[in-house]
Amino acid sequence: MxxxxxxxxxxxxxxxxxxxxxxxxxxxxxxxxxxxxxxxxxxxxxxxxxxxxxxxxxxxxxxxxxxxxxxSADYDPEIDEVVYYSVIDVYPSRTAGRFRLKGIQHLPVKVRAAYEELIQALNGGQKILAGLGVRVLIEMICKDKNAEGGNLYKKIDDLVRMGVLAPAGSDILHKLRSMGNDSAHEARPSTSEQLNLAMDVVDNLLDSVYIHPKMAATVFPEK
The missing domain is CATH 2.20.130 (S-adenosyl-L-methionine-dependent methyltransferases)
Structure with a gap:
């Protein structure tokens, strides 16, 4: 039927x-x-x-x-839960023309490379690759900060233990990790709203962890 x-x-x-x-x-x-x-x-x-x-x-x-x-439901083995979803698209696209952060020269080489490719995927309308790129970028940050754990879920939690990330920030990163899982394993495109929020979170994280400390050291040199 x-x-x-x-x-x-x-x-x-x-x-x-x-x-x-x-x-x-x-x-x-x-x-x-x-x-x-x-x-x-x-x-x-x-x-x-x-x-x-x-x-x-x-x-x-x-x-x-x-x-x-x-x-429209998937099992997430890293958190042992069933995650329900819907796919939302908004036109005109809310991701087109995303600008790079100021001060990206202060990012570690691999973190910057992942960030640059993520921006390219966003502005090219490649939503599957952009969702995957968010996860890759989070993994690069965890690796750069030597976060410990057998999977990305545990490494994000370890960033909290190390003081790199606030508990509220880890909750958001877990949602971004789940979004990246969908892109990686199911070839499911993230929505424009998800990608915009994801980039806001990523930008804030890169600013607070890398860019602002570097700029502060230049603007306020130690006596």
């Missing part, structure tokens, strides 16, 4: 949060119009929401698409 149906207005009037292209930060958006596509067969049911959304702060309009199906 195969059946495809379209329903208008199922999410009209709902509120979603996403990064506004004009405001440049996450804002509440109102769904001003929507169409739901439902596809059913003998093995699976898939839903795709096509939505025109409007920023409640600046009134700018965007297009949002959210896909999920009855198989």
């Amino acid at each position: 195969y059946k495809r149906t379209y329903i208008e207005g199922e999410t009209k009037g709902a509120t979603v949060r996403l990064i506004c292209e004009v405001c440049k930060i996450e804002q509440k958006h109102n769904v001003v119009q929507s169409v739901r596509r439902k596809v059913e067969d003998d093995y699976d049911t898939a839903l795709t929401e096509y939505e025109i959304v409007q920023c409640l702060n600046c009134d700018d309009l965007s297009f949002r698409k959210e896909y999920t199906d009855s198989n």
Whole structure:
């Protein structure tokens, strides 16, 4: 059995949060119009929401698409949990034109190489490679700081023990690690929202761990 149906207005009037292209930060958006596509067969049911959304702060309009199906769950062996997901895309893309950090010359060679390729993947719209690149960059940071552990999950926790990372930061890095797992093992593209948030976190981490300490040593030399 195969059946495809379209329903208008199922999410009209709902509120979603996403990064506004004009405001440049996450804002509440109102769904001003929507169409739901439902596809059913003998093995699976898939839903795709096509939505025109409007920023409640600046009134700018965007297009949002959210896909999920009855198989949208994966087991993460590193945390021994089942992780549920949906794929969300926003147009225009929120990752295009991502600028490099100032002071990247202060990054270790391998960390900088991973960061540069991640930026290229983002600006090229290569979402699978970008999601994988986030994980690789985190691994390079752990290796540079000699974090211990049998897997990346434990190494991130060791960064907290070493004082390199705050506990709240480790929670976010674990989410980025999981995103990288999806890209590496399932060839699943990360969403624009996920990649933008991931880069905000990565940029802050690189600033606090490498760039700001180096710049401070130059601006405030020891007497």
